[in-house]
Amino acid sequence: MNKQEIIDVTEENCFHVYNRFDVVFEKGEGVTLYDTDGKEYLDFASGIGVMALGYNNKEFNDAIKAQVDKLYHTSNLYYHPSLANASKALCKVSGMDKAFFTNSGAEAVEGAIKTAKKYAYNKSGHNGYGIVAMESSFHGRTVGALSVTGTESYRNPFYPLMDKVTFAKFNDYASVEAAVDDDTCAIIIEPVQGEGGVTPAKKEFLEDVRKICDSKDILLIFDEIQCGMCRTGNVYAYMGYDVKPDILLTAKALGGGLPIGAFLVTDKVAKSSLTPGDHGTTYGGNPLCCAAVEASIDIMNKNNVLENVNELTPYLESKLDDIVATCDKAMSHRGKGFMQGVVLDESIKAGDVVKECLSRGLVVLSAGGNVLRLLPPLVISKADIDKAIDTIIDVLS
Numbered sequence: 479m480n481k482q483e484i485i486d487v488t489e490e491n492c493f494h495v496y497n498r499f500d501v502v503f504e505k506g507e508g509v510t511l512y513d514t515d516g517k518e519y520l521d522f523a524s525g526i527g528v529m530a531l532g533y534n535n536k537e538f539n540d541a542i543k544a545q546v547d548k549l550y551h552t553s554n555l556y557y558h559p560s561l562a563n564a565s566k567a568l569c570k571v572s573g574m575d576k577a578f579f580t581n582s583g584a585e586a587v588e589g590a591i592k593t594a595k596k597y598a599y600n601k602s603g604h605n606g607y608g609i610v611a612m613e614s615s616f617h618g619r620t621v622g623a624l625s626v627t628g629t630e631s632y633r634n635p636f637y638p639l640m641d642k643v644t645f646a647k648f649n650d651y652a653s654v655e656a657a658v659d660d661d662t663c664a665i666i667i668e669p670v671q672g673e674g675g676v677t678p679a680k681k682e683f684l685e686d687v688r689k690i691c692d693s694k695d696i697l698l699i700f701d702e703i704q705c706g707m708c709r710t711g712n713v714y715a716y717m718g719y720d721v722k723p724d725i726l727l728t729a730k731a732l733g734g735g736l737p738i739g740a741f742l743v744t745d746k747v748a749k750s751s752l753t754p755g756d757h758g759t760t761y762g763g764n765p766l767c768c769a770a771v772e773a774s775i776d777i778m779n780k781n782n783v784l785e786n787v788n789e790l791t792p793y794l795e796s797k798l799d800d801i802v803a804t805c806d807k808a809m810s811h812r813g814k815g816f817m818q819g820v821v822l823d824e825s826i827k828a829g830d831v832v833k834e835c836l837s838r839g840l841v842v843l844s845a846g847g848n849v850l851r852l853l854p855p856l857v858i859s860k861a862d863i864d865k866a867i868d869t870i871i872d873v874l875s
């Protein structure tokens with residue numbers, strides 16, 4: 479099939495739920511994607527923060543190929559070696575005590591919501607608990623995750639959603655305090671908001687939220703599905719804030735491109751929440767995806783990926799300063815590590831900038847509030863940064 483045939487067959491047969499860009503990617507190598515015409519694209523989106531190690535990493539590919547030949551599914555009725563290895567590695571790097579593997583980010587959010595409700599139920603013996611979530615947040619598209627997602631337009635067609643969700647203003651502790659009541663079982667926050675506009679939490683905000691959670695025995699859920707796995711310059715962003723959640727959510731980069739997420743809990747939560755019979759998943763944590771988690775964590779450690787993020791972040795940020803200084807349409811930038819956003823003038827659409835960058839061989843993303851979002855693979859070089867920034871400046875001028 480040629481490019482147009484691929485597009486036509488896809489549109490004819492796939493439910494039209496995405497407005498896809500007019501490009502057909504065929505191959506990836508390092509930080510470069512190739513389309514069906516062999517055109518190169520520098521990837522500063524990494525499949526929405528998933529391909530942290532870049533494409534076609536030999537060690538990663540060898541690890542999952544080896545697992546394919548051994549075993550890739552058994553169900554959660556049985557033990558397997560890669561579940562042991564992946565859970566051990568993930569608990570170690572995340573600083574949490576127990577992991578439950580899922581197939582996606584949204585499924586991790588669902589598990590966290592159920593865990594928090596069960597924790598509160600165990601304490602009081604009754605149900606009816608609610609959750610405080612943030613405005614401009616994004617937690618996924620399933621009904622529970624959508625219920626705690628801050629964008630009204632995403633939720634509106636689907637009411638009634640999960641009951642008793644109250645939205646507070648991100649980085650505004652007084653509004654969180656006002657939203658909490660006796661029925662609150664959890665507060666869910668992205669330490670760095672992604673889809674909502676690439677906005678980092680303020681340290682005092684997270685500290686204050688932690689305090690109210692401690693004083694009322696409310697569980698603090700950090701959704702690090704996008705900002706976790708070294709992206710913001712810490713293995714998990716919470717470590718940079720020195721504010722530990724009771725439940726940590728991870729996905730996107732976790733499986734190096736294979737679909738796997740997890741919710742992780744502290745021992746305190748594990749001891750008094752979900753028990754056998756309360757929750758489950760058929761595919762979640764299968765041998766293949768667990769081998770991918772093992773390999774991702776291992777390669778990140780061995781290749782000093784976190785060090786690369788921390789070494790190059792000041793350079794990337796200085797280049798973003800250049801964009802703001804030279805382009806009238808770039809108002810400011812914000813973010814953490816390799817999760818950065820350029821706030822654009824109201825007069826232009828981030829989506830149009832993304833499109834123009836793509837036609838010039840640079841893959842970038844947009845985010846809410848007219849922000850150009852950069853989520854490059856964590857293995858980019860200085861030269862890659864230069865190339866990406868030059869293209870963005872060209873497009874914006």
Ligand SMILES: *Cc1c(COP(=O)(O)O)cnc(C)c1O
Pocket residue numbers: 582583584585587616617618619668672673701702703704705729730
């Ligand atoms: C992507 C994302 C999700 C949803 O993950 P899916 O795998 O698409 O279900 C949830 N929370 C955050 C912060 C995300 O970025």
